[in-house]
Amino acid sequence: MAENKEDLYELIYQIVRKIPKGRVTSYGAIAAAIGAKSGARVVGYAMFSAGSAKPKVPAHRVVNRIGLLTGKHHFNPPSKMQELLEKEGVTVKDDKVADFKTRFWDPAVELSM
DNA sequence: AACATGACGTCGC
DNA sequence: AGCGACGCCATGT
Numbered sequence: 001m002a003e004n005k006e007d008l009y010e011l012i013y014q015i016v017r018k019i020p021k022g023r024v025t026s027y028g029a030i031a032a033a034i035g036a037k038s039g040a041r042v043v044g045y046a047m048f049s050a051g052s053a054k055p056k057v058p059a060h061r062v063v064n065r066i067g068l069l070t071g072k073h074h075f076n077p078p079s080k081m082q083e084l085l086e087k088e089g090v091t092v093k094d095d096k097v098a099d100f101k102t103r104f105w106d107p108a109v110e111l112s113m
Numbered sequence: 114a115a116c117a118t119g120a121c122g123t124c125g126c
Numbered sequence: 127a128g129c130g131a132c133g134c135c136a137t138g139t
Contacts, residue, residue, distance in 0.1 A: 008135070008136085009135080009136070026121090026122095027120075027121050027122075028121070028122055028123090031121085031122085036134075036135085039121085039122085039133070039134040039135070040121040040122040040123085040134090041119090041120095041121050041122075041133070041134055041135080042121090042133095042134050042135050042136085043120085043121075044119070044120045044121050044122095045118095045119060045120080045121095045134080045135055045136065045137090046120090046135080046136080047119090047120045048118090048119050048120055048136090048137090049119090049135095049136065049137070050120085052137085059120075062120075063120090064120080064121060064122085065121075065122070069120095070120050070121075071120030072120090073120085074119095074120060115139105116138105116139090117137105117138090117139090118136105118137090118138090118139105119135105119136100119137095121133105121134105122132105122133095123131105123132090123133095124130105124131095124132085125129105125130090125131085125132100126128105126129090126130085126131105
C-alpha cells in the first residue's frame with residue numbers, strides 16, 4: 001500500500017476499472033478499499049477528475065451507498081449512465097439501482113484486500 | 114500563490 | 127427519526 005497523494009486518484013481509477021460488468025459499487029466501499037477512511041468524499045472528488053482520467057473510467061458503475069445515480073448528471077448525456085447500466089444488465093429504477101445490495105461489488109473483497 | 118468548487122458518508126443533536 | 131455540520135483531496139482559474 002505505498003500510495004502517494006498523486007496516486008490516490010489513480011488507485012481509485014484502477015479499482016473502478018476493475019468493476020465487473022453488471023456490478024456496481026459505492027464510493028464508501030472504494031474509500032475503504034484504498035484506506036481513505038475519512039473520505040468517501042475524496043472518492044467522489046476523484047470521480048469528478050475521472051473525466052480527465054485515461055483511459056476513461058466506467059464511473060457509471062459507481063453510485064452512492066444507497067445505489068442512487070448521483071453522478072449521472074455528470075455524464076454525456078446524463079441519461080447515458082442509466083442506459084449503460086441497464087445495457088449491462090443492471091436494472092435502474094428512478095435513478096436508483098434495483099437490488100443494489102445484491103449487485104453490490106465490494107473491491108475490498110474482490111481484490112483480496 | 115490563494116480561493117473556490119466538486120460524483121459522499123458518518124456522527125451528533 | 128429527521129436534519130445539520132464536519133472531514134478530505136485534487137484541479138482549475
